[in-house]
Amino acid sequence: xxxxxxxxxxxxxxxxxxxxxxxxxxxxxxxxxxxxxxxxxxxxxxxxxxxxxxxxxxxxxxxxxxxxxxxxxxxxxxxxxxxxxxxxxxxxxxxxxxxxxxxxxxxxxxxx
Amino acid sequence: xxxxxxxxxxxxxxxxxxxxxxxxxxxxxxxxxxxxxxxxxxxxxxxxxxxxxxxxxxxxxxxxxxxxxxxxxxxxxxxxxxxxxxxxxxxxxxxxxxxxxxxxxxxxxxx
Numbered sequence: 001x002x003x004x005x006x007x008x009x010x011x012x013x014x015x016x017x018x019x020x021x022x023x024x025x026x027x028x029x030x031x032x033x034x035x036x037x038x039x040x041x042x043x044x045x046x047x048x049x050x051x052x053x054x055x056x057x058x059x060x061x062x063x064x065x066x067x068x069x070x071x072x073x074x075x076x077x078x079x080x081x082x083x084x085x086x087x088x089x090x091x092x093x094x095x096x097x098x099x100x101x102x103x104x105x106x107x108x109x110x111x112x
Numbered sequence: 113x114x115x116x117x118x119x120x121x122x123x124x125x126x127x128x129x130x131x132x133x134x135x136x137x138x139x140x141x142x143x144x145x146x147x148x149x150x151x152x153x154x155x156x157x158x159x160x161x162x163x164x165x166x167x168x169x170x171x172x173x174x175x176x177x178x179x180x181x182x183x184x185x186x187x188x189x190x191x192x193x194x195x196x197x198x199x200x201x202x203x204x205x206x207x208x209x210x211x212x213x214x215x216x217x218x219x220x221x222x223x
Contacts, residue, residue: 031209042118042200042215043156050209058210090155094209098144098163101202101211103155 003027006091006104012112013078013085021076021107023091032074033092033101036060043090049074078109086111115139116203118214127223131188135201135214138182143206145177147186150198150216159199160186191221 004025013019023032031050035043045058049068063082068074074093078085088108092101118135125131133147144163148156160175162168162184168175174187184203188195198216 033211035213043202043213045210045212048209048211056210059212092211094211098206100146100158100161103157106155 004091004093004102004104006089006107008107009105011107011109013109015111016080018077018079019085019109021078021089021091021109023074023076023104025072025074025093025104027093027095027102028071029093029095029102030071031094031096031101032068033094034058034064034066034074034076035090035092037088037090046076085109114214115212116201116214118199118201118217120215120217122218122220124220124222125191127191127193127221129191129221131191131195131219131221133186133188133199133201133217133219135184135186135203136182137184137201137203139203139205140179140182141205141207142179142182142203144204145175145184146202146204147173147175147184148200148202148213149195150200152197156200188219191219193221193223195219196221 007022033048034046047066049055065077091104094101147159150156162175176185200216201214
């Protein structure tokens with residue numbers, strides 16, 4: 001089945017640690033996205049990538065890093081520089097042209 | 113001015129009524145507009161997409177786009193309790209893959 005897979009579903013991190021969230025898609029989509037959602041809030045764009053080996057900062061990129069070495073993979077690293085990382089993280093992908101984005105099931109990150 | 117703005121809500125309607133959700137955007141170069149529904153704790157799912165001025169209907173849902181006024185709306189007819197969710201408006205500029213969301217409107221349909 002085609003789709004977007006995020007792992008893990010739940011993640012706990014100690015303060016001061018980096019952690020990497022996985023996002024894989026087998027839809028052959030060109031673009032991939034990372035969003036952060038806080039309780040009662042909409043989706044805020046962290047990073048997005050239109051093609052392999054290229055990505056752009058979104059509205060809240062500070063404290064995060066990404067890579068796009070393969071078309072199907074777009075991992076997000078939450079670094080220790082992100083002061084308030086507890087949130088729901090959503091990965092999405094979109095093909096070229098005029099079309100919609102599809103979402104993974106999300107990763108809920110909690111700092112303990 | 114925020115790129116995409118929505119009524120913060122919450123919006124409460126009785127079962128069977130019409131729910132009206134509104135969204136405005138600031139970038140006149142925007143070309144693609146989407147409404148997503150998100151249940152609590154779940155990921156968003158696409159309800160409607162609209163690309164040209166006018167109305168687009170799909171079952172109980174109608175999306176309306178007015179590019180001159182930079183306004184897009186979603187009407188839900190015969191609202192059902194299962195429609196209770198947060199509705200997110202998203203906008204994309206045609207020449208760029210950046211996809212921007214509003215804060216969402218929480219809709220509650222009361223039986």
